[in-house]
Amino acid sequence: MFQHLPGFRDFYPQDCRIRHHLFREMRFCAEQFGFEEYDAPVLEPLELFTTKSGEEIEQQLFGFSDRGGRAVALRPEMTPSLVRMVGAKISSLKKPIRWFSIAEQFRYERPQKGRLRSFFQLNADILGEESIAAEAEIIALGIHTLQKLGLIHEDFHVRLSDRQLWALFLKANGLPPELIPPVLGIIDKMGRERSPTSPAHLAVLAPEISSGAWEELFQRIGQFRSLQDASKLSMFLQGQAVDPYLRSAIGQRLEELELLLSRLEIMGYRAFITLDFSIVRGLAYYTGFIFEFFERQDGTQENPTRALAGGGHYDELFQKFGYSPLPAVGLAIGDVPLLELLSKKEKLPPVAFTRDISLLFDSLEGESSALSDATALRRMGYAITYTLQKGKTISRQLKQMEPGNATWICLYEAELLLEQKVVLRHFANREERILPRENLLRFLSENFPKRVS
C-alpha cells in the first residue's frame, strides 16, 4: 500500500476545511491591511535559493535536475521569488508595494512537532518604504491575524530584536566586520540546540583572536541576549561603546526602536511586544529589526515551542539579485505551529460540511422531477444533493440522513406527484408543508438565503 512521504500531509475533508478556514482568515486580514495577493511557481531555478537564503536553508533544499538539465528546487521560502517578481517590474509598481501570498514551501528537515517538510505560510511584505512605519504595519498585521483567529494577549507575544543593534554591539566590542555574520549565525543557534554553546564555538572562527577575548565577548553576548528592558538595554549598549561615532550610531538606533515601540503603542499592540535580543533569525538577509511570534508559555527542552511567525527588515536582497536597492520588511506565518496552538487553545471553529437541500425520491417520476428541479435550484445558488443509488425507498433515505446533511428536505412522493405536489420539510424543526411543485423554487427563494460565491 502506498503512503505519503514523511513530513508531508494528506488533507482529508475535515483537515481541508480547517486549512481553508485558516487561509480564508489570513487572506481576509492581509486584504484588510491593503495587501494584494501574488503567487510564484513552487519550482524555481536552484540558483535563486543558493547563496541568498543562507547555508541552513541550502542544506534543506529539495533540489534536482529537470528533464531539460536545469538545476531546479522546490521553494524553501517565498522571499527570493518575491524579489525576482518585484525586481522584474520595479519601475511600473507604485511604492510602497504591499503584497502577500499564502503558499506551500518545502524544507528537508527532520519532521517533528511543529515542523514538517511541507508547510504553508502567509507571507506579507512591504517594499519601498524606509521608515519604521513599515515594520509597525507588518507586526500589526501579524498580531491582527492571530487575534482574528481567536488568540489573545495571554496566548502569544512578539519577540522583537534588531540586527543593527547586534552589529553595533559586536563592532563596539572590537569584532572585525567580516566576523559579524558568522558570529550572528552562532548566536542564532544558542538556546535552539540541545548542547550548550561555549566560547570555543566562537573561537574557531578566528583563532588569531585570544581565547580570553572570545570568553569576554561570549559573556557580554549572554548579557545582551538576556536584556528585555528598554532602559537597561540603552544603558548596557551605551556602556559598550567608547568610539563616539559608534555611540552616536547606537543612540540613533535606540531612538528608532523607541519610535517603533511608540507607534505600536498607539496602534494598541505594545502589550504584545517583548524586547528579546536572543532573537537573531536564521535567514542571512535580514539587516534591521527582526521579530518572532511565540506562544507566551515557553516550551521545554524536550518539547520546544516553535515560532508561530517571524520576519524583519531586509535591505540588501534586491541589490544582491542585481536590482536597484529597495528597503523591505516581511512577515511569514506558518500553518503547522499555528494550527497546533489553535487546536490546543480550542480556537478552531466547528467546520461542518453543509448541504442546503436534499431531494428524496423512490420512483422514476420522482427522480425525473427531482433531477430537473436540482439543475434549476443549483442555478439559483443552492447546494443540492440526492441519492445516486437505485431502489432506495424514501423512508430508508430519511433514516440514513445525519443532522447537518441538509437544512431542507424535499420529498418527491409518487402519489403526491400525480397532483404535481411535493413535501418540503425543515430538517431541524421537522416542520412540513405540501407545495405545488411549480411553487418550490419561489418558496425557497423567498424563505431561504441563496449561496453567494
Place this chain on the structure above:
Amino acid sequence: MFQHLPGFRDFYPQDCRIRHHLFREMRFCAEQFGFEEYDAPVLEPLELFTTKSGEEIEQQLFGFSDRGGRAVALRPEMTPSLVRMVGAKISSLKKPIRWFSIAEQFRYERPQKGRLRSFFQLNADILGEESIAAEAEIIALGIHTLQKLGLIHEDFHVRLSDRQLWALFLKANGLPPELIPPVLGIIDKMGRERSPTSPAHLAVLAPEISSGAWEELFQRIGQFRSLQDASKLSMFLQGQAVDPYLRSAIGQRLEELELLLSRLEIMGYRAFITLDFSIVRGLAYYTGFIFEFFERQDGTQENPTRALAGGGHYDELFQKFGYSPLPAVGLAIGDVPLLELLSKKEKLPPVAFTRDISLLFDSLEGESSALSDATALRRMGYAITYTLQKGKTISRQLKQMEPGNATWICLYEAELLLEQKVVLRHFANREERILPRENLLRFLSENFPKRVS
C-alpha cells in the same frame, strides 16, 4: 537576472485575482453538488505514478531522489493520490464518496498555447457508485461550473465516448485482448499528432497479423471514430459483431449509453453532449464512459483547441493499488485552456482590488488618531489603508489616490482634530460630512457594510 522556469507562471496581483475568481467559482459549484474538498501532497513517492497512469505521463514526470534517497515525483495528476487516500480509509467512508480538489499539477511537456508545465485542476470524483447516475452527475458538475463562469451552449460542448464500446468493437473485429490497450493508445493520438496515423502504426504491434487485416481494421476504426449519431452508432456496432455474446454485450452497453443521455436530458444538459468516438483519453486507467469538454469552435492544425476538461469511469485502479474494487468516475477541469477561453469570450469579470476606507493625515496628532482608529476599524471588519510615508500633505495624498483606491476617505486634519472632529468623504460621490471623531465608528457601522471572512 533570475526568471521563472519555462512552462511555469508568475501570478502578479492582477493574475492572482483572476485565479482566485476561477478557484472560488469552482469550489462553489463543487460544494453545490455535495462534493467535499481534499488535498494531497504535491510530492509523492514516484512509484505512485509509474505503471498506473500510463506511459505518456511517465515520460513527463518531474522525478528525482530526495535527500533521504527516496524516489519521488511532483504529481502529474491527482487521481493516484486520491485512490491512495480513499483506499487507506475505505471502510470508514460513507459511499458514494464525492470529493474534489483544486490543486497544482506538473508535467514536463513542451510549453505551448493551452499547455504549461505547471497547471491547476479542479478534480472531482464520485467513488463507490456503479450506476451511470455517477457519470451524469460528474458531467453535470462540469457543465454547471463552466456555465457559472459565464460560458454558454454556443461556447462549448462535451464529447462523449466509451472505452467499453471501443473494446467491444475491437474484440468484434478479432483483435486479441492484449492488443486492445496499445491500439487504443494509438487511436488516442490520431488527430492529435501532426503526422497522420497509418495502418503501419498498428501493424508494428503484431507483425504476425496480416497487413491486409490491419488495413481493414484501420478503415473501420476511421468509420467508428467519425460516428456522431446514436442510431447510426447502434447500427454500425451491431453490424460488426457476429458472435451472439458480443452482440448482446454491445446491445446492453448501447442501452446504458441511452440511459446516460436521457438522464442528462432530464437534467437539462443533453444539448451540450456530442457523441464522439474519436475521444479515447490518454490515461491508461479508464474503463467506461469517457468525455472531454471542448470549445465548440474547432481549432486548426496550427492552433489546435485543447480540452477544457476531461474525465471518465475508472474501475480497476483501486484493485491495481491493492485495495478492494471500487467503481469510480472523475472529472478534471484545467485552468490554462479555460482561462484562455474565458478571456477570449470576455467572461473574466473586472477584479479590482478594493480598500474600504483610506485615512489621510499630515500631522503627528492626525497620525496618532488615525492609527488608533485604524486598529478599531479593522477589528470591526473594514479594510483600512493610510500612508506610511512621512511629510506628505493631505492634498498630495488625495491627488495620488486612484478611483477604487477606497470607498470612503477620512481626513484627520490638524485643525479639526483640535475639536476632535474628522471629515468623512464618499470617494465616488464626493459627499462630505464633518463628524465628531468618537462617532466615526458608529456612523460607518450603520452606513457601510463590514466585510465578512
